[in-house]
Amino acid sequence: MKIARPLTPVYLLFVFLTACSPLWGNSLPTPWPTGYLPTAVALTMAALPTPTQPLLPPPVADTPTFEPSATPEPSPSPSATASPEGLTGTPFPLPSLFPTDTPTPDFTPAPASAAAIQILTPGPLSKVRSPIKLLSYIVPGDDNLTRVELYGEDGRLLARQLLRVYTSGKWAYLSVEIPFEVTAAAEVARLQISTEDQFGRIQALTSVRLVLLSAGYEEINPPGNLDERCLLESPSAGARVSKGKLTVSGQMRPFNSQPLIVELITSKGAVVGSKMIALQPAADDSYLPIAAEMTYAIPAATWVRLTVRQSDERIPGTIYLFSQEVYLTP
Secondary structure, rough: OOOOOOOOOHHHHHHOOOOHHHOOOOOOOOOOOOOOHHHHHHHHHHOOOOOOOOOOOOOOOOOOOOOOOOOOOOOOOOOOOOOOOOOOOOOOOOOOOOOOOOOOOOOOOOOOOOOOOEEOOOOOOEEEEOOOOEEEEEEEEEEEEEEEEEEOOOOOOOEEEEEOOOOOOOOOOEEEOOOOOOOOOEEEEEEEEEEEOOOOOOEEEEEEEEEEEEOOOOOOOOOOEEEOOOOEEEEOOOOOEEEEEEEEEEOOOOOOOEEEEEEEOOOOOOOOEEEEEEOOOOOOOOOEEEEEEEEEOOOOOOEEEEEEEEEOOOOOOOOEEEEEEEEEEE
């Protein structure tokens, strides 16, 4: 009979280690070689974005691209507007009833044709309600004064304004409203503008016939021909005349069939010579020749104002007047 020997500690350790080992031998294979796993983990962590970097790049706005082109030519700098030769065009400058920091342009229409007073609006036979919106170009008289008057069909004065206009050149632009009152539904009237010289003599006067309305719609007509109605060829402005005789010749577009009245007026208002010229207006309002010889009597050489005027055939008063100065000697 064999007696069992006690297990030694070394033997017990061997049995324990053998029991912990898997029965099938080695562990499952991995996709990386043995010992490469720490390296793969380190590479994966390095490839991940850092917290300060966005996972996706920010959107970039499309930047327009331009095809190369030739060097652009410099645009011409704006030049000052040339002064028109006539005053019939538009647009018109701003009103200048009083001095301003920006003076109105110096208009210089052809002196042989442009009227000293040009009514731009309202035009002839316009139907207007109160107030009348008057626009005009004017060669100012003495002390830059201009008189605007409105007469009814019976000759009564409906409105009057004495205005002082300013200009940096020859022409002034007038813009003013003329209020009026009429009792009838409609009434024919004459709107006139005049200037005077330093002696109170009328220097220029022009008119426009209107229809005044107490109610209804306005009808504003265009200004028509703005040329001077009287064009004198002789004597010229500032001419010296002697021997008591003066020959007047030129062209005229009369308003009506009333005779033309030619006068020589001294600085004191005395008429030292006068003549009447009969003239019928043309159907197309064209110029007609005028000629007259007049005598004068003066005690000494003096400057006088030669005036050519025509009366209104319907409303009492002067409808048109042209004048220029001449020097008379006995």
